[in-house]
Amino acid sequence: MNVLLAMSGGIDSSVAALSLLRENAAVRGIFLKMHDKHVTEEERVQEICDVLGIPLRTLDVRDLFSDRILQPFLEEYGRGFTPNPCVLCNAEVKFAVLFRFAHLENADYVATGHYATCAVVSGDVGIFRGTDEKKDQSYMLYRLRKEWLPSLLFPLGTQHKRDVVRISQAHFGNLFSSVKESQDICFLPSGTLRNYLEKALSEMPDGEIVSLDGKTLGRHGGLFRYTIGQREGLGLSGGPWFVVAVDAMANKVVVGERKDLDVSVIQCTRSNWLVSAPERHEPHCAQFRYRCRPVRCTFTLHADDHFVVTPEDPVEGVAPGQSLVLYQGDRLLGGGIIEKTVRRNRS
Incomplete structure (x- = not known):
């Protein structure tokens, strides 16, 4: 079978490639350059593919990623929401591009290093949780298109992370010794999400922090700094206070007691x-x-x-x-x- 495998430069996708090769699949790697951080990772991905003996194709999708993911991400924070860009990226960028390219290249399957499984139940293909409960990533895949499922492979779905690490060390040696586990939001530069948002949304106005009954308790420095359940960084006396709502229309942060969450x-x-x-x-x-x-x-x-x-x-x-x-x-x-x-x- 001909398989197009998304390569990230990390342990998971590399062991996924190794697993497919051991099943005698004809594997081709594809690296999606979605943001500027990926520019420095391309060389490592090529090195991994050279060790595996598989071809690699790089596709630059930075404009698509910016349009479909990055800009909406900032807009959502601007209206007081807490978005998950990775969920949307899987459906609108990563898998959409992979399946489009697989069709052009006549690949039979698309594979990734996600910890999830595909199985047939009563003639219908479905996605199921991965065997490793601590690493299960099925949540991140719910927005995929149903018609993609028969052509999806998740080679790590039945494996535990500890076994993946062991296999990696046995085959690749110290190749990943300096590679950190991938973070949830891959496009963040050095620093935290808060730092990134403060730079991108610095012009957002400040406003009031109010109680549930409308009493003004303090000031906020921009809605993007607050999310539901937050306790730290409110700068309020009394309490303890928790963010229970972010009202973008009124430009207010609403706080209450723990029970109000x-x-x-x-x-x-x-x-x-x-x-x-x-x-x-x-x-x-x-x-x-x-x-x-x-x-x-x-x-x-x-x-x-x-x-x-x-x-x-x-x-x-x-x-x-x-x-x-x-x-x-x-x-x-x-x-x-x-x-x-x-x-x-x-x-």
């Missing part, structure tokens, strides 16, 4: 399903952040791309802009972008 309803938009629209009466679990614990829930589908999730018990730290992803058992059903939450009624 509890939400009982989560409204989502921009839904994407990898199965036929899931049935409400079936048991489901919702995951509203990449590394959060899944919670049991019910949900209601609407005629458009909206759906509403009701957790069995109230949950806290749910931020608009993040993705809410639904599972049935280990199977990834789909999800959407959190648009609004309703706080728990304590009356």
Whole structure:
């Protein structure tokens, strides 16, 4: 089989390539140059492909990445949301480009080093959680197109990270000794997300920090500095205070007590399903952040791309802009972008 494999220059994609080669696949590497940080990584990717004995093709998609991911990322923060750019990048840039190129090159499959699995259930191909619970990345894949699934391969889906590291050391020696584990947001330059946002959104106006009953408690230095559940950096007396809402229309940060973080309803938009629209009466679990614990829930589908999730018990730290992803058992059903939450009624 002919496989087009996304190469990042890290351990995971390199061991994925090795696994495919051991299955006698004809592997071709492809490196997507999505931002300026990737310019310095291209040489390492080439070195890995030389060790593996596979060809490498580099595609410069920086303009596409800037248009589809980077600019919307900054716009979302500007309106008080907390976006996850990696989720959108997978669907709108990475896999979209990979499948377009695979079609041009007549490749049978597209593969990546994600920790997730593809399997056929009752004749239907689905994405499932990876075997290694601590590394499972299925959450990041919910926006992929359903028609891509039959041509997807995840060679690391049934492996644990410790075994991947062991295989890497046995085959590549110290090649990755100076390579750090990839961070969640790959395009950040040296420094933190806060530093990056402060430079990009420095012209955002300051405004009021208010309590739930509207009392002014202090000033904020730009909405992008705040996210739901935040406690540190508020500079307020009394408390402890937690950010419970970011009101972009009024340019206000709303704070409350810890109990005020509890939400009982989560409204989502921009839904994407990898199965036929899931049935409400079936048991489901919702995951509203990449590394959060899944919670049991019910949900209601609407005629458009909206759906509403009701957790069995109230949950806290749910931020608009993040993705809410639904599972049935280990199977990834789909999800959407959190648009609004309703706080728990304590009356």
